[in-house]
Amino acid sequence: MGRQPCCDKIGLKRGPWTMEEDHKLMSFILNNGIQCWRMVPKLAGLLRCGKSCRLRWINYLRPDLKRGALSEMEENQIIELHARLGNRWSKIASHFPGRTDNEIKNHWNTRIKKRLKLQGLNPLTHQPIEPKDSNVVEDITEESYVEPQNETIVKIPAEAAKNDQNDENSIHLINNIEMMCTSLDMDLWMTHKETNNPLTYSPSFSMGDDRNTLQQLWFESVDSSILSWDGINQQFF
DNA sequence: AATGACATCAACCGCGAGGAG
DNA sequence: TCTCCTCGCGGTTGATGTCAT
Numbered sequence: 028m029g030r031q032p033c034c035d036k037i038g039l040k041r042g043p044w045t046m047e048e049d050h051k052l053m054s055f056i057l058n059n060g061i062q063c064w065r066m067v068p069k070l071a072g073l074l075r076c077g078k079s080c081r082l083r084w085i086n087y088l089r090p091d092l093k094r095g096a097l098s099e100m101e102e103n104q105i106i107e108l109h110a111r112l113g114n115r116w117s118k119i120a121s122h123f124p125g126r127t128d129n130e131i132k133n134h135w136n137t138r139i140k141k142r143l144k145l146q147g148l149n150p151l152t153h154q155p156i157e158p159k160d161s162n163v164v165e166d167i168t169e170e171s172y173v174e175p176q177n178e179t180i181v182k183i184p185a186e187a188a189k190n191d192q193n194d195e196n197s198i199h200l201i202n203n204i205e206m207m208c209t210s211l212d213m214d215l216w217m218t219h220k221e222t223n224n225p226l227t228y229s230p231s232f233s234m235g236d237d238r239n240t241l242q243q244l245w246f247e248s249v250d251s252s253i254l255s256w257d258g259i260n261q262q263f264f
Numbered sequence: 265a266a267t268g269a270c271a272t273c274a275a276c277c278g279c280g281a282g283g284a285g
Numbered sequence: 286t287c288t289c290c291t292c293g294c295g296g297t298t299g300a301t302g303t304c305a306t
Contacts, residue, residue, distance in 0.1 A: 042274095042300085044274090
């Protein structure tokens with residue numbers, strides 16, 4: 028049993044949007060904002076379902092959308108993010124203001140995948156394709172990808188999170204931890220800040236030695252004259 | 265010029281999460 | 286606690302464009 032459709036589709040239009048529909052939707056949202064997508068088509072005078080309106084707005088009409096092809100730099104960043112996050116397209120897209128998850132997903136499926144295969148890399152694992160597989164590059168399947176199992180708990184010192192924002196050292200500490208955690212997963216850091224729970228993340232890439240990775244990130248991003256790794260190492264682990 | 269193969273991308277579908285009552 | 290509803294996400298489809306023969 029499937030769930031009920033989000034709305035009654037009888038008499039509703041599907042397929043490509045016309046300029047007139049675009050104009051109606053655009054001017055409605057710019058004038059009224061979005062309270063409830065379900066009501067948008069009714070109020071805007073469109074014979075579409077709310078879901079279709081939402082998609083059209085997000086992927087095409089939003090004024091802040093960046094047009095044009097993705098640059099090579101953006102492409103490389105997508106590859107890097109995909110190695111860490113997997114097919115979490117909305118998470119990946121959030122790193123590219125003005126780009127949509129749909130756009131990045133399409134770009135990945137039509138171009139980047141091919142590029143990686145040509146480079147001899149498995150697009151799912153980002154690891155070199157085994158020589159025995161090199162003649163059957165097309166045969167890479169989801170089954171060949173094994174999700175990393177290790178999970179690391181990082182305890183951010185509560186004092187650092189709660190300290191007086193005017194304290195310069197605290198601000199440095201928080202900013203630097205934040206920079207480091209951005210490299211891992213910003214959303215989890217934000218959740219940690221809100222809940223004050225221990226920060227947990229499940230790396231979607233093979234980290235080998237978590238502490239070494241954190242240490243490397245720390246050296247790359249933190250002014251060691253202000254905060255030494257040894258000091259933070261003691262508080263974290 | 266006609267046709268088929270392939271590439272691209274907008275749009276759809278089904279599902280899960282989470283909020284409201 | 287349960288049910289219903291909306292939203293957002295990821296996978297997939299299909300229309301259209303482009304290229305090769």
